[in-house]
Amino acid sequence: MAIQPITTLTGKAVPIAGADIDTDRIIPARFLKCVTFDDLAEGMFYDERFEKDGSSKNHPIDDPKHAGASLMVVGPNFGCGSSREHAPQSIKRSGFQAIIGSSYAEIFFGNSTGLGMPCVSADPADVETLANYITEHPQTELTLDLTAGEVRYGEHRLEINMPEGPKEALLSGRFDSIQELLDQTAAIEETAAALPYI
Amino acid sequence: MGKTLYKKVWEAHTVSTLNDGRTQLFIGSHLIHEVTSPQAFGMLRDLNLPVKYPHRTFATVDHIVPTESQQQPFEDPLADAMINELRSNVEANNIQYFSLNTGKQGIVHMVGPEQGITQPGTTIVCGDSHTATHGAFGAIAMGIGTTQVRDVLATQTLALSELKVRRINVTGKLQTGVYAKDVILHIIRHLGAKGGIGYAYEYAGNVFDAMSMEERMTVCNMSIEGGARCGYVNPDQTTYDYLKGRAYAPKDSEWDEALARWESYRSDADADYDDIVEFAAEDIEPTVTWGISPDHGVAISEPIPDPEKAETPEQKASILEALEYMKLPAGTAPTDIEIDVAFLGSCTNGRLSDFREAANILKGHKVAEGIKAIAVPGSQITAHQCEQEGIADIFREAGFEWRHAGCSMCLAMNPDKLTGDQICASSSNRNYKGRQGSPTGRTILMSPAMVVAAAVKGKVTDVRTLNA
Numbered sequence: 242m243a244i245q246p247i248t249t250l251t252g253k254a255v256p257i258a259g260a261d262i263d264t265d266r267i268i269p270a271r272f273l274k275c276v277t278f279d280d281l282a283e284g285m286f287y288d289e290r291f292e293k294d295g296s297s298k299n300h301p302i303d304d305p306k307h308a309g310a311s312l313m314v315v316g317p318n319f320g321c322g323s324s325r326e327h328a329p330q331s332i333k334r335s336g337f338q339a340i341i342g343s344s345y346a347e348i349f350f351g352n353s354t355g356l357g358m359p360c361v362s363a364d365p366a367d368v369e370t371l372a373n374y375i376t377e378h379p380q381t382e383l384t385l386d387l388t389a390g391e392v393r394y395g396e397h398r399l400e401i402n403m404p405e406g407p408k409e410a411l412l413s414g415r416f417d418s419i420q421e422l423l424d425q426t427a428a429i430e431e432t433a434a435a436l437p438y439i
Numbered sequence: 440m441g442k443t444l445y446k447k448v449w450e451a452h453t454v455s456t457l458n459d460g461r462t463q464l465f466i467g468s469h470l471i472h473e474v475t476s477p478q479a480f481g482m483l484r485d486l487n488l489p490v491k492y493p494h495r496t497f498a499t500v501d502h503i504v505p506t507e508s509q510q511q512p513f514e515d516p517l518a519d520a521m522i523n524e525l526r527s528n529v530e531a532n533n534i535q536y537f538s539l540n541t542g543k544q545g546i547v548h549m550v551g552p553e554q555g556i557t558q559p560g561t562t563i564v565c566g567d568s569h570t571a572t573h574g575a576f577g578a579i580a581m582g583i584g585t586t587q588v589r590d591v592l593a594t595q596t597l598a599l600s601e602l603k604v605r606r607i608n609v610t611g612k613l614q615t616g617v618y619a620k621d622v623i624l625h626i627i628r629h630l631g632a633k634g635g636i637g638y639a640y641e642y643a644g645n646v647f648d649a650m651s652m653e654e655r656m657t658v659c660n661m662s663i664e665g666g667a668r669c670g671y672v673n674p675d676q677t678t679y680d681y682l683k684g685r686a687y688a689p690k691d692s693e694w695d696e697a698l699a700r701w702e703s704y705r706s707d708a709d710a711d712y713d714d715i716v717e718f719a720a721e722d723i724e725p726t727v728t729w730g731i732s733p734d735h736g737v738a739i740s741e742p743i744p745d746p747e748k749a750e751t752p753e754q755k756a757s758i759l760e761a762l763e764y765m766k767l768p769a770g771t772a773p774t775d776i777e778i779d780v781a782f783l784g785s786c787t788n789g790r791l792s793d794f795r796e797a798a799n800i801l802k803g804h805k806v807a808e809g810i811k812a813i814a815v816p817g818s819q820i821t822a823h824q825c826e827q828e829g830i831a832d833i834f835r836e837a838g839f840e841w842r843h844a845g846c847s848m849c850l851a852m853n854p855d856k857l858t859g860d861q862i863c864a865s866s867s868n869r870n871y872k873g874r875q876g877s878p879t880g881r882t883i884l885m886s887p888a889m890v891v892a893a894a895v896k897g898k899v900t901d902v903r904t905l906n907a
């Protein structure tokens with residue numbers, strides 16, 4: 242596995258309002274009828290963005306002022322619900338590199354980390370301030386600095402946090418754990434041998 | 440200080456500590472289905488890696504299976520491609536597959552317990568968030584993403600961070616008409632949809648002690664709706680009685696050894712918990728949801744909330760959004776909500792005991808005029824038992840459509856879907872916007888007993904009044 246450290250990400254952001262945005266909303270189930278993740282970008286937030294006839298609902302993602310955004314600013318408990326990795330895959334494949342919010346559902350968080358897409362957390366009120374700022378100043382370039390534990394925008398600085406393990410995995414570029422897991426073959430077999438049901 | 444079951448099972452399955460500080464955890468049983476596994480097999484092929492322990496992975500097909508006829512090829516070519524992909528992956532890798540023609544197919548979270556694969560003191564994962572269901576047996580069981588499915592296939596291990604443990608005690612006596620589903624809806628309503636983030640839930644107290652395995656599964660199933668990645672009940676005689684004699688359960692002398700081991704995993708009386716919460720069984724009423732998050736619940740006798748009375752701005756916004764989507768005025772009595780569809784099934788409440796209980800209530804009644812009512816057993820084994828016990832006929836005579844096993848209307852991946860803004864009284868686990876297949880469809884979660892009561896009356900109904 243190639244090592245790709247993720248330390249600092251810079252880009253414009255788009256705010257997605259609302260608490261408890263579940264993975265069914267991020268990628269409706271009908272888009273899961275696929276055997277690869279390749280075409281998932283088109284389904285991202287589909288029912289929030291488009292009417293039945295395909296016309297736009299003018300969701301912030303489709304607002305020209307947020308075009309090219311690579312960071313997403315979200316509400317609490319983002320990504321709750323189903324374990325479908327299709328959700329973070331669709332976000333990543335739509336060009337987003339990181340998510341800034343206040344809390345995440347755990348499976349979504351882990352799936353995103355594994356893809357090298359950090360989900361960082363900050364105080365809910367501060368996240369809201371950031372979201373309002375972006376709405377008013379959509380051209381602002383944000384810098385998400387994982388090492389320093391902050392997001393810098395305009396004159397402002399937002400303190401962010403992330404649990405140590407996943408943060409370390411991203412900073413060291415070892416977020417895809419497969420090689421490290423494979424390296425432990427002997428220990429895996431030893432553990433298996435000690436478990437009578439295996 | 441003693442240890443919790445979670446801690447003991449975690450330690451027994453720890454392989455190593457990874458560079459980033461996470462634990463490499465051994466996974467005892469891996470369950471797969473057609474939606475989240477094909478991409479993982481694709482990744483394995485790209486990396487040229489074999490499946491390390493093929494005999495520890497078990498497959499079935501559930502989400503995309505049409506429930507009117509399981510005849511293949513399926514009408515939907517995308518669904519057909521998915522089932523074929525699953526078949527070729529399991530064949531190529533020698534994985535046990537409970538396919539449509541084995542008589543053992545069903546929702547993955549029903550197949551594991553039915554076959555005795557789900558056992559105490561084990562670690563169980565599946566690319567499906569309701570894997571928490573298997574915690575009913577005293578296992579660490581959780582949902583994972585597809586890249587993690589790849590990791591398990593390739594190494595039988597995962598990189599994970601240990602969770603904290605919250606003990607949830609429910610003690611006292613449940614009122615008549617109050618079921619396991621009401622207990623978990625009540626817990627989620629009070630602890631919140633994100634209350635469990637970072638925790639495993641241990642369900643304890645005499646209410647869970649008295650529950651059957653099927654009821655415990657209903658509770659553990661919805662841990663994830665409460666934000667907890669896994670939930671469990673300590674194993675006891677009820678657990679062992681359920682497992683004895685099942686296909687994959689230990690046999691003969693192995694059974695006694697297993698029993699001793701399973702007992703040893705129970706949480707110690709002086710175990711160290713990160714948090715403990717208490718609920719009184721007497722406070723739990725039949726509970727229904729009224730909004731778009733599983734913690735939007737009310738007791739059947741209470742009005743749905745008024746945003747003006749919300750305690751925080753966040754709560755107010757959440758109530759307003761939910762009421763708008765549900766097209767319900769604040770203060771509505773749940774029993775005034777008319778329904779269009781009744782759905783009985785899913786991995787929360789698609790088991791034999793659910794259909795038995797529902798049939799007892801339904802007997803002698805008819806589904807109200809204009810209501811589409813469907814009953815979908817969660818597995819072929821359950822479907823068969825329901826036929827044998829005459830339960831299926833009770834449903835048919837009452838005007839329910841009796842279907843084949845699958846996830847059905849729990850989610851929008853097969854032909855069973857809501858249309859327009861239909862309101863569905865549902866025994867499933869998620870009331871998210873659009874969950875049941877129509878972007879404007881509305882879901883009201885409730886117990887199976889309440890679903891049949893709603894089907895009979897054509898509106899949300901307190902089941903205790905139906906035969907009164």
Ligand code: SF4
Pocket residue numbers: 501502546547548567569785786787845846849850867868
């Ligand atoms: S019944 Fe519903 S929740 Fe359960 S596995 Fe199927 S789709 Fe998921």
